[in-house]
Amino acid sequence: MVVITFEKSAKEEILYFFDKTVDEEGFIVEKDDITQKVITPDGEEVTLEEFAGIRKGSEIFIKSDLPSIIDLIDKLG
Amino acid sequence: MVEETWLGQLRELFEAVVKIDIRNIKFSLINIQVNSNNSSKQFGYDEDGRVDSINLKKFSPTEKRKIGELLREAQNEGTTLLLKESQELIKDIKLKEESSDVKPLLEFFKTKIPPNDYNALRAAIYIDKRFKEGGKFGEIYRLKGDVARKYDGRGLKICNIYASGYFETMIKPLYEEFSQQGFDRTDFINKYNIIVNEEAFALFVRTDMDGAEVKTAIKIKMSRNLKYGRRDVTIHGIGRSNAEKIRKAISDIEDEKEFPNFDKHIEETGNIILAKLSF
Numbered sequence: 279m280v281v282i283t284f285e286k287s288a289k290e291e292i293l294y295f296f297d298k299t300v301d302e303e304g305f306i307v308e309k310d311d312i313t314q315k316v317i318t319p320d321g322e323e324v325t326l327e328e329f330a331g332i333r334k335g336s337e338i339f340i341k342s343d344l345p346s347i348i349d350l351i352d353k354l355g
Numbered sequence: 356m357v358e359e360t361w362l363g364q365l366r367e368l369f370e371a372v373v374k375i376d377i378r379n380i381k382f383s384l385i386n387i388q389v390n391s392n393n394s395s396k397q398f399g400y401d402e403d404g405r406v407d408s409i410n411l412k413k414f415s416p417t418e419k420r421k422i423g424e425l426l427r428e429a430q431n432e433g434t435t436l437l438l439k440e441s442q443e444l445i446k447d448i449k450l451k452e453e454s455s456d457v458k459p460l461l462e463f464f465k466t467k468i469p470p471n472d473y474n475a476l477r478a479a480i481y482i483d484k485r486f487k488e489g490g491k492f493g494e495i496y497r498l499k500g501d502v503a504r505k506y507d508g509r510g511l512k513i514c515n516i517y518a519s520g521y522f523e524t525m526i527k528p529l530y531e532e533f534s535q536q537g538f539d540r541t542d543f544i545n546k547y548n549i550i551v552n553e554e555a556f557a558l559f560v561r562t563d564m565d566g567a568e569v570k571t572a573i574k575i576k577m578s579r580n581l582k583y584g585r586r587d588v589t590i591h592g593i594g595r596s597n598a599e600k601i602r603k604a605i606s607d608i609e610d611e612k613e614f615p616n617f618d619k620h621i622e623e624t625g626n627i628i629l630a631k632l633s634f
Contacts, residue, residue: 284388284438294423330437330441334435337430344502350441
C-alpha cells in the first residue's frame with residue numbers, strides 16, 4: 279500500500295480537499311458548518327497545529343502528540 | 356505490487372498536465388509526499404527515478420481539485436494520509452521499542468497492566484530514550500506534556516516510575532511474586548495501583564541499599580512529604596532481606612520518638628512488604 283505523507287506546508291490544502299477549514303481559534307472545522315469542530319475517536323477536538331493526518335474509516339483524524347502516534351502504530355499494524 | 360486505481364488516475368492526470376508520455380511516469384509505490392511550497396519543481400523523484408513528491412503550489416486550481424479528489428479516493432480505499440514528521444516519529448518509536456533493553460519489558464507488561472497504563476509506559480520508554488540520546492529540554496518537556504494531557508497525572512507518574520527503573524526492579528518482581536502464590540490478578544493490580552498512585556510520596560527499597568541507607572531514605576522521605584503537606588509515606592520492598600531492613604528501620608525510627616503521632620501498618624505477602632507510616 280502506498281503511504282501518502284504531507285509536509286506542514288500542505289496541511290491546509292489537504293484539509294481543503296476534505297472540505298475542512300480552520301476557525302478563528304485554530305480548530306479544524308467543517309467547511310459548510312464552521313461551528314462543527316472535527317473530533318478524534320476519543321472525542322478530542324483538533325487544532326491545525328495538532329493535525330497529523332487522516333486515517334481510513336469515514337474520516338478519522340490523527341493528532342501529532344506522542345500518545346496519539348503510539349496508538350496509531352497499533353492501528354496501522 | 357498492484358497499483359491502486361487512484362494512483363493510476365494520478366498518473367493519467369500527470370500525463371495530461373506535464374505532457375509526458377505516461378509510460379515514462381512511474382510513481383513510487385512506497386511513499387508519495389504532498390508539499391505546498393515555493394520551490395520551482397512541480398514534482399520530485401526518488402533515486403530510482405519514480406515520482407515521489409507533488410508540489411501542489413505548482414498546479415492550477417482545476418488540477419489541484421482533481422488531485423484532491425484522488426487523495427480522498429486514496430484515503431477512502433484505506434491509505435492513511437500522515438504528516439511526514441509523524442511518520443518519522445513512528446519509525447523512531449518502533450526502532451526504540453525493538454531494542455533489546457526494552458522489548459522484553461514491553462512484552463512482559465503487555466497484558467498485565469491496564470491498556471492506558473501500557474501505552475503510557477510506551478510513551479515513558481520513548482521519552483527516557485530521547486532524554487538519554489541528548490534530547491533537548493524543550494522536546495522532553497513537550498513530550499511529557501503530551502503524556503499529561505492524554506493520561507493526566509497518572510501518565511506522568513508512570514514516566515517517573517519507569518525512569519527510576521521501578522518497572523524492572525519493583526513491579527515486574529511484584530507480578531512474579533504474586534504469580535507464585537496462587538495468582539489473583541486483582542491482588543496484583545491493587546498493589547500496582549498503590550505503587551502508581553503513591554509514586555511521588557513513596558519509597559522503593561532496592562537490594563543494594565544497606566540497613567542504614569534504608570533508614571536514612573525513609574527519614575528523608577518523611578521530611579519531604581511533611582514539607583508538602585503529607586503526613587504519611589508508603590514503603591515498598593521485595594525479598595526477605597529488604598523486608599528485614601525495612602522492619603528494622605521502621606522500628607528504629609519509632610524508638611527515636613521524633614514523631615509523637617507515629618503509626619505504622621505493615622503488610623507482608625510472601626516476599627513482598629508494603630509498609631504505610633503516618634506521623
